[in-house]
Amino acid sequence: MKAAAFTKALPALAEVPFDIPHVQNLVVGAGPAGYAVVSSLLDAGSQPIAWVDPEFRSGRLASYLDVPSNTKVKLFEKFATTPLCTSKGAETAVEDFKVKARRGMISSLALNNGIWDINQGLLTADRVFLATGSHPRDDQLYPGPTTVPLDDALIPSKLSGRVTPDDTVCVVGSSHSAILVLMNLLEMQNGPRAVNLYRSSLKYAKFRSDGTIILDNTGLKGSAADWAREKVDSGELERMGKLRRIDTTKHDPAEALKACTKLVTAVGFERNALPEMSVNGKQLQDIQHDKHTGTIIPDKLFGFGIAFPEEVTDAEFGHKEANVGLWKFMRFARRQYTNEGKPDLFYCNI
């Protein structure tokens, strides 16, 4: 209720421009990463903050309310109860004019002599934080079958309207999303058959007694992991003739694809389009962030969240992973910005 009221109360940028000409920080995006950055900046006393998002509905996570979580409940609780990151906290901050929040899009960012000009004269800012999110990649890997968008395939009620019992649905990938789609298809009453094209075998996250999680970002968790173990890795669905799995590093999928009438691609995410950006008149291209601090331009431009993930090393296998998830965003933002607003890798209060 409070979150809804907060969202409704926010004015649209097009109707109510910002009423101050300059802020210390501009935060672009109000998904989980945007919330984490704003709450950390507030705790650091780094204000005022201008905050812009077209909807203020918690970003992409709001699209997955019917999707089984891969986050343990206690971590959702930690995210929601960390000071100032609740909607109540944000609401109070808005009332206190520490945060100026507007619904809208940031289309251009021009850094001139150390000061950002936002949307060509909308306001100026010392620092900009991009928490602009990502969307599912839509690589046309296998042309032919009719595409079902991943976001529809993840939600059982939407998926059932997109497939018939006569379909054979090809699902590309072996990630958490791919397994959720297979689960939705193959647990559907009178559901279709499925073909799964994959390049790496199924991996499962492992929860250690010391609190660390092995394959935390790439391993299956929760109900997706339970289902995959029981029905896929056991070979049960293949024996029943409902699922055919093809390792495309070893076998050509062309023959199996001929039977596919629908296609769902679940091969990862890519950054949403960024605002046009320039530095002293020169266009910024090929944006790279420091994967340990989020810095894009020191002291001026930072990236957070799924679009600019922190890189972590898996404690058992030693490979690098992008650290993506609500609690991880919060921990990362706190590590960077709660030390009097100055990046400090060695400070962490949560």
Ligand SMILES: Cc1cc2nc3c(=O)[nH]c(=O)nc-3n(C[C@H](O)[C@H](O)[C@H](O)COP(=O)(O)OP(=O)(O)OC[C@H]3O[C@@H](n4cnc5c(N)ncnc54)[C@H](O)[C@@H]3O)c2cc1C
């Ligand atoms: C199937 C599935 C299940 C998942 N389950 C979980 C889970 O259980 N736990 C978990 O922690 N994560 C989960 N995730 C991941 C989670 O959805 C993402 O990690 C999270 O939404 C990313 O947050 P973000 O803030 O970086 O980006 P987003 O949530 O994408 O938010 C970005 C926001 O920025 C706005 N924006 C973009 N450009 C501009 C602009 N120019 N101006 C203004 N605003 C802009 C967007 O409109 C959006 O509101 C899941 C993902 C999938 C696909």
